[in-house]
Amino acid sequence: MSAAVNSALASSSSGRTTTTTNTGTTKLTASDFLKLFVTQIQNQDFNNPMDNSEMMNQITQLSNMQMMQEMASYSKTGYAMSLVGKTVIASRFTNGELDTETGTVSKVSLVDDEYVLYVNGKKYGLDEIMEIKNDSDSGSSMDPSSYPIKVTSVTSDTAAINWSVPTEDPVEASGLKYSVYYSKEGPFNTVTDVEKGTAYGAANQTGLLNETITGLEAGQAYYINVLVQDTDGKKYVYNPTIVVTNK
Numbered sequence: 001m002s003a004a005v006n007s008a009l010a011s012s013s014s015g016r017t018t019t020t021t022n023t024g025t026t027k028l029t030a031s032d033f034l035k036l037f038v039t040q041i042q043n044q045d046f047n048n049p050m051d052n053s054e055m056m057n058q059i060t061q062l063s064n065m066q067m068m069q070e071m072a073s074y075s076k077t078g079y080a081m082s083l084v085g086k087t088v089i090a091s092r093f094t095n096g097e098l099d100t101e102t103g104t105v106s107k108v109s110l111v112d113d114e115y116v117l118y119v120n121g122k123k124y125g126l127d128e129i130m131e132i133k134n135d136s137d138s139g140s141s142m143d144p145s146s147y148p149i150k151v152t153s154v155t156s157d158t159a160a161i162n163w164s165v166p167t168e169d170p171v172e173a174s175g176l177k178y179s180v181y182y183s184k185e186g187p188f189n190t191v192t193d194v195e196k197g198t199a200y201g202a203a204n205q206t207g208l209l210n211e212t213i214t215g216l217e218a219g220q221a222y223y224i225n226v227l228v229q230d231t232d233g234k235k236y237v238y239n240p241t242i243v244v245t246n247k
Contacts, residue, residue, distance in 0.1 A: 080108050080115040080126060089131040089171050089231070090117070090124040100130075100175045102231035130171040142167040142236065144228050145189070149241040152210075156218040156246040162210035163226055163238055175231035177204035180211045181224070188223035188240040197223070204229055219247035 083105045091100045103120040110116075117124050144166035153160040161180075165173045181188075183197030200213045216222060225240040 084108055087133040088129050090119045090128050091130050092128045098174050144236045144238045148239045151243050154243055157216045158212055158214050159243045160212040177206050177229045178208040179203040179227045182222045186223045188225050191235045194225045194227055194237055216245050218245055220245050
């Protein structure tokens with residue numbers, strides 16, 4: 001802001017009462033700039049009027065500011081509209097919990113000067129779109145088969161296990177669901193083989209990273225594995241483990 005504008009503000013404040021609300025930000029809009037410019041004209045010293053070149057410079061600044069705001073608005077509009085038909089991952093907090101959806105953006109609406117996108121029938125803001133998938137993207141790139149299942153303790157009838165989240169992508173990780181299976185027979189390293197075994201506990205549990213399997217036979221070898229399902233419903237298997245219960 002020029003010294004002349006500051007001077008105009010000072011002159012204006014001497015002749016009238018000005019109320020200022022501190023919002024924590026200093027964002028000058030084109031409308032604010034125009035008001036300052038008018039105030040400057042009204043309060044100039046007519047014995048020493050504003051220099052024409054300075055006046056033209058400030059008019060140019062006002063024009064540039066308006067153009068930049070329009071460009072930013074067009075850019076935001078273009079980005080929002082370009083998401084229609086795209087597959088995205090969107091996340092929002094609902095009742096204190098992270099609600100994540102993967103799906104196609106069905107439509108975009110302008111509500112209270114903010115763009116709202118609809119994914120699987122739910123509303124999300126532009127800042128809640130976490131990832132945009134390519135049309136050729138076949139889904140998750142994670143590979144749980146390289147993550148071992150660890151055995152932490154074994155008794156005559158129990159086996160305690162744990163495993164790690166198979167991705168470092170926090171958005172993808174938040175939507176993963178886990179199921180634990182065990183069997184006396186192997187191999188146990190494909191989705192089909194794992195689902196032939198005995199399921200332990202509830203299936204498709206979000207955030208499940210450890211389990212204690214009970215009701216096992218003493219002195220028996222068991223194959224244990226975990227199925228993980230992503231937000232697209234695709235299932236993957238961990239690197240299986242074998243435990244032998246105590247006699």
